[in-house]
Amino acid sequence: MMVESASDSIRSTPTSQNGVGSIPSQSDGVGAREGSASGDNNGDLSTAELLHFQQQQALQMARQLLLQQATGLSTPSTENKQPSVQVPVSVTMMSPQMITQQQMQQILSPAQLQAVMQQQQALMLQQLQEYYKKQQEQLHLQLLSQQQAGKQQPKEAALGNKQLAFQQQLLQMQQLQQQHLLNLQRQSLVGLQPGQGQVTLPGLPQAVSPSDLQQLLKEMSNCQEDSSKPDNAELSSTISTSFPSNKLSPPTVHPSLVNGQNALHNPRRDSSSHYELPPSSHPLYGHGECRWPGCEALCEDMGQFVKHLNTEHALDDRSTAQCRVQMQVVQQLEIQLAKESERLQAMMTHLHMRPSEPKPFSQPLNLVSGATHNKMSPDNYPDGLPQPPTSATAPITPMRAGTSVISSSSLPSMGPVRRRIVDKFCTPISSELAQNHEFYKNAEVRPPFTYASLIRQAILDTPDRQLTLNEIYNWFTRMFAYFRRNTATWKNAVRHNLSLHKCFVRVENVKGAVWTVDELEYQKRRPPKMTGSPTLVKNMISGLGYGALNASYQAALAESSFPLLNSPPLHNSSGSGIHGGHDDVTSTGEPGHSNGSSPRLSPQYSQSVHVKEEPAEEDVRPASVSVTNQNPVLPEDHDLETETAMEDLP
DNA sequence: TTGGGGCTAAACATGT
DNA sequence: GACATGTTTAGCCCCA
Numbered sequence: 001m002m003v004e005s006a007s008d009s010i011r012s013t014p015t016s017q018n019g020v021g022s023i024p025s026q027s028d029g030v031g032a033r034e035g036s037a038s039g040d041n042n043g044d045l046s047t048a049e050l051l052h053f054q055q056q057q058a059l060q061m062a063r064q065l066l067l068q069q070a071t072g073l074s075t076p077s078t079e080n081k082q083p084s085v086q087v088p089v090s091v092t093m094m095s096p097q098m099i100t101q102q103q104m105q106q107i108l109s110p111a112q113l114q115a116v117m118q119q120q121q122a123l124m125l126q127q128l129q130e131y132y133k134k135q136q137e138q139l140h141l142q143l144l145s146q147q148q149a150g151k152q153q154p155k156e157a158a159l160g161n162k163q164l165a166f167q168q169q170l171l172q173m174q175q176l177q178q179q180h181l182l183n184l185q186r187q188s189l190v191g192l193q194p195g196q197g198q199v200t201l202p203g204l205p206q207a208v209s210p211s212d213l214q215q216l217l218k219e220m221s222n223c224q225e226d227s228s229k230p231d232n233a234e235l236s237s238t239i240s241t242s243f244p245s246n247k248l249s250p251p252t253v254h255p256s257l258v259n260g261q262n263a264l265h266n267p268r269r270d271s272s273s274h275y276e277l278p279p280s281s282h283p284l285y286g287h288g289e290c291r292w293p294g295c296e297a298l299c300e301d302m303g304q305f306v307k308h309l310n311t312e313h314a315l316d317d318r319s320t321a322q323c324r325v326q327m328q329v330v331q332q333l334e335i336q337l338a339k340e341s342e343r344l345q346a347m348m349t350h351l352h353m354r355p356s357e358p359k360p361f362s363q364p365l366n367l368v369s370g371a372t373h374n375k376m377s378p379d380n381y382p383d384g385l386p387q388p389p390t391s392a393t394a395p396i397t398p399m400r401a402g403t404s405v406i407s408s409s410s411l412p413s414m415g416p417v418r419r420r421i422v423d424k425f426c427t428p429i430s431s432e433l434a435q436n437h438e439f440y441k442n443a444e445v446r447p448p449f450t451y452a453s454l455i456r457q458a459i460l461d462t463p464d465r466q467l468t469l470n471e472i473y474n475w476f477t478r479m480f481a482y483f484r485r486n487t488a489t490w491k492n493a494v495r496h497n498l499s500l501h502k503c504f505v506r507v508e509n510v511k512g513a514v515w516t517v518d519e520l521e522y523q524k525r526r527p528p529k530m531t532g533s534p535t536l537v538k539n540m541i542s543g544l545g546y547g548a549l550n551a552s553y554q555a556a557l558a559e560s561s562f563p564l565l566n567s568p569p570l571h572n573s574s575g576s577g578i579h580g581g582h583d584d585v586t587s588t589g590e591p592g593h594s595n596g597s598s599p600r601l602s603p604q605y606s607q608s609v610h611v612k613e614e615p616a617e618e619d620v621r622p623a624s625v626s627v628t629n630q631n632p633v634l635p636e637d638h639d640l641e642t643e644t645a646m647e648d649l650p
Numbered sequence: 651t652t653g654g655g656g657c658t659a660a661a662c663a664t665g666t
Numbered sequence: 667g668a669c670a671t672g673t674t675t676a677g678c679c680c681c682a
Contacts, residue, residue: 450656469671493657499673506672513671 284309293322429457433479444481451490451497454480455504456517466507466514469495 284290285305290297292313299305313319429449433440440447447454458475459467467475473491476483483490498504498515503522507514 452656489658492659495670495672496658496674497656498671 293326429453430460433457437479440480440482441478442481444485446482447480451493452501452503452522455494455497455515456522459504459515459517466516468512468514469498472498472515 282302282305284292285299285302288298288300289295290299290305290308290312292309295312297308297312299308432449433447439445449457454476455472458472458479459465461475462471472494473487476490476494477487498506501521503518503520505516505518507516
């Protein structure tokens with residue numbers, strides 16, 4: 001087997017003293033059992049075979065290390081770095097060959113396992129690098145000897161192929177070295193995680209770009225060979241610059257390993273990683289514990305922590321490996337953040353914007369929206385369900401709320417004039433609905449308003465300030481995709497609210513009954529501070545789960561502070577005619593204008609107002625007139641202060 | 651712990 | 667009788 005030949009090559013290496021080649025002699029492990037004196041001098045050593053051999057040796061070393069740990073022995077190269085680990089006696093009873101990695105994980109505690117793995121990693125890295133160095137030296141010697149032979153016999157036809165083979169092998173060795181070191185690093189990373197839980201991203205090590213680690217490892221190995229390879233001396237100073245570029249996290253996550261500190265290039269980190277910060281502000285120190293990944297050592301004060309940091313987390317393989325882990329964590333998080341941001345942007349772009357509807361006023365408060373819109377309109381999707389994100393090329397541009405420029409197309413049922421007036425005195429719910437009309441219309445997201453608020457808004461959206469129950473139903477389904485499902489539930493809720501709340505007044509006429517809003521009752525019903533059903537919010541959280549939540553919720557909160565600014569007296573109002581819906585309303589409705597004058601009763605309707613029972617409460621109808629009469633005198637620039645004062649109504 | 655607001659579900663009554 | 671509409675009650679959750 002090629003493993004055997006590789007093993008033999010190691011044995012035959014004259015300079016092999018402490019390298020991997022000495023391992024088979026330490027025990028009759030895999031290499032010893034499989035070894036034989038074929039003496040091929042790795043002339044045709046394949047990478048897979050060599051890797052297999054190296055893995056075998058690594059496992060062998062791990063077993064030996066574990067056994068040494070169990071028996072109280074410690075490797076000279078690591079005994080000063082690693083704290084002693086208590087290993088169960090059962091481990092000591094096992095021969096090295098019997099212990100697999102899985103068994104080690106089962107036997108050892110996470111801390112023990114971590115320590116063992118770290119020791120394994122450190123020693124294996126050291127020995128493997130030594131081994132690779134010897135291999136390369138040997139190959140060089142062989143190559144030189146071949147070249148010498150080639151000079152003596154220049155006409156030999158096979159010489160060129162031989163040299164080429166050696167050169168290829170040399171390159172292969174170098175690549176294999178990098179790959180193997182990478183594998184070891186990954187193994188160590190995986191081994192570190194279960195016990196410590198510091199890296200909580202599942203599969204993260206596997207997701208790390210291999211090129212990053214490979215490059216770094218290559219440079220690390222080159223750095224360690226500085227003594228023997230002066231040509232690589234400059235690499236130590238070029239690690240930071242030659243680190244694989246990461247578009248998302250360029251040099252900011254790359255540590256410049258200065259004095260054992262992972263001084264990130266982030267200026268804040270730079271200032272904080274050299275103990276110049278006030279006590280307890282070190283990013284690696286908190287709650288009396290060392291926050292170095294996988295450490296959690298108790299440090300009473302900053303001085304102790306600094307001492308601990310210098311002793312336990314000095315520049316060594318373990319620290320660099322852990323630092324790389326942290327780098328990868330940051331990188332992955334940044335990548336994830338970028339992806340999620342892009343997704344959110346695409347969603348917002350899709351749900352909020354239409355090519356034909358420029359929206360000069362604000363999107364939901366904290367929502368981001370793109371300047372472009374997907375070619376596929378949300379209306380093209382069934383049920384208005386949020387669609388999978390598409391490419392988002394538009395920059396995130398928060399829009400500012402404007403009151404002077406009013407779009408007339410967001411709400412088809414509203415004419416431009418009315419919209420302008422409405423927005424002058426708009427309630428946040430109407431503003432929210434106007435701004436996010438398309439969103440709620442197409443996205444099956446529960447609006448963050450109570451049923452009462454929505455019913456009121458539906459009624460106020462009509463010029464007559466009255467709606468039949470069926471029209472209210474239609475408004476709900478028309479305005480919100482959410483209410484296109486579970487009709488029985490929410491319709492029942494609508495009826496329940498209409499009946500329950502005194503603010504909704506049922507007005508009978510010859511054709512049936514319409515519902516109006518008693519604003520005073522509505523405001524009395526509102527608590528002074530906030531509205532918005534927690535249940536609604538909760539449902540919306542579950543239904544939406546994105547940025548619209550915050551916006552909608554804030555809008556709902558703000559809505560509570562906006563009393564009847566644009567609401568005419570309605571408790572005894574009747575429109576000049578009941579429209580089949582308010583879709584046909586264009587510019588006829590002028591809520592601001594209709595506020596001052598009492599609504600004209602339509603001659604075709606005989607009205608009978610059903611006033612709900614109000615136990616132990618005086619009839620507030622007359623008072624509502626005084627309240628609603630405030631509307632005509634409201635200044636154009638009526639602001640929240642007035643509304644805040646009004647919301648203090650009992 | 652309690653009261654209030656809100657939602658959901660259900661039962662019931664009434665009218666078409 | 668089916669359906670729509672309206673009323674009422676109960677239970678649950680959440681929050682102040």
